[in-house]
Amino acid sequence: MEEEINQETVAEPQSKVDETQLRLAARKRRRSSIVVTQKVTKIYGRGVTRVSALKAVSLRVRKGEFIAVLGPSGSGKTTLLNMIGALDRPTAGRVFIDGIETSSVPENRLYQIRRNKLGFIFQTYYLVPTLSALQNVLMPVLPVKGSDRYYRRAERLLKMMGLKGRMHHKPGELSGGEQQRVAIARALILNPGVILADEPTGNLDSKTGAEIIQLMHWLNKKRGKTFIIVTHDRRIADSAERVFYLRDGRLSRIPIEADG
Numbered sequence: 002m003e004e005e006i007n008q009e010t011v012a013e014p015q016s017k018v019d020e021t022q023l024r025l026a027a028r029k030r031r032r033s034s035i036v037v038t039q040k041v042t043k044i045y046g047r048g049v050t051r052v053s054a055l056k057a058v059s060l061r062v063r064k065g066e067f068i069a070v071l072g073p074s075g076s077g078k079t080t081l082l083n084m085i086g087a088l089d090r091p092t093a094g095r096v097f098i099d100g101i102e103t104s105s106v107p108e109n110r111l112y113q114i115r116r117n118k119l120g121f122i123f124q125t126y127y128l129v130p131t132l133s134a135l136q137n138v139l140m141p142v143l144p145v146k147g148s149d150r151y152y153r154r155a156e157r158l159l160k161m162m163g164l165k166g167r168m169h170h171k172p173g174e175l176s177g178g179e180q181q182r183v184a185i186a187r188a189l190i191l192n193p194g195v196i197l198a199d200e201p202t203g204n205l206d207s208k209t210g211a212e213i214i215q216l217m218h219w220l221n222k223k224r225g226k227t228f229i230i231v232t233h234d235r236r237i238a239d240s241a242e243r244v245f246y247l248r249d250g251r252l253s254r255i256p257i258e259a260d261g
């Protein structure tokens with residue numbers, strides 16, 4: 002009898018603590034969401050050319066996560082990144098970056114958010130062919146007065162990417178993997194928390210692709226960068242913390258057949 006009572010008096014505050022801890026943990030998880038999409042829909046065109054590229058896509062990514070979104074060609078991967086990256090606006094739904102609702106921020110302020118919070122990597126690198134690797138890395142901060150600090154940072158980043166001896170080479174004088182590493186350094190120049198990558202290994206051979214994947218994981222682990230990667234590349238999905246699948250504009254956690 003006495004034992005029972007004791008157990009109860011012990012058990013009750015214990016469960017209260019558990020509840021409070023669960024609530025706090027839940028709040029913490031909400032707080033540290035760095036990218037959130039709420040029922041994001043994107044419709045291109047109208048009438049016969051109307052395309053529903055995204056259908057009510059809801060996604061929540063926490064700081065420091067490494068997320069892969071897999072989907073066949075035309076499934077809406079680039080559109081999703083454009084929405085998250087505030088490069089284009091959703092037809093409906095909301096997008097939050099680090100707590101800021103970008104889908105309702107005026108265009109003239111979006112630029113600042115893109116610049117400070119997001120880094121972009123693309124399948125075809127988008128380097129300026131007439132500029133050196135170093136100048137390409139500096140592109141996002143030019144023209145800026147007193148850019149000495151950035152110049153040194155750009156050099157450091159290129160060294161970090163293993164391109165110490167390639168700083169003054171132009172993109173045409175670099176291999177695909179080297180060009181992508183220049184593009185990654187460029188994405189990092191303003192020290193964003195989130196890197197958005199659109200098929201970053203799509204143009205690379207298997208070995209070079211694997212190196213780029215490794216590099217992204219290193220940046221995730223050692224530099225705390227959050228990665229959202231849309232891709233065909235199974236290896237990215239296999240090494241990601243969480244994998245989502247896009248099919249015809251719908252996002253799910255359920256794998257799709259290997260059809261893309």
Ligand code: ADP
Pocket residue numbers: 045046052053054072073074075076077078079080081
């Ligand atoms: P993915 O990157 O997975 O290949 P996209 O996001 O590029 O897919 O495209 C999703 C769908 O939206 C496709 O059917 C594509 O044709 C269409 N689409 C993409 N961009 C536009 C655009 N600017 N105007 C009209 N339709 C578009």
Ligand code: MG
Pocket residue numbers: 078079080199
């Ligand atoms: Mg695409």
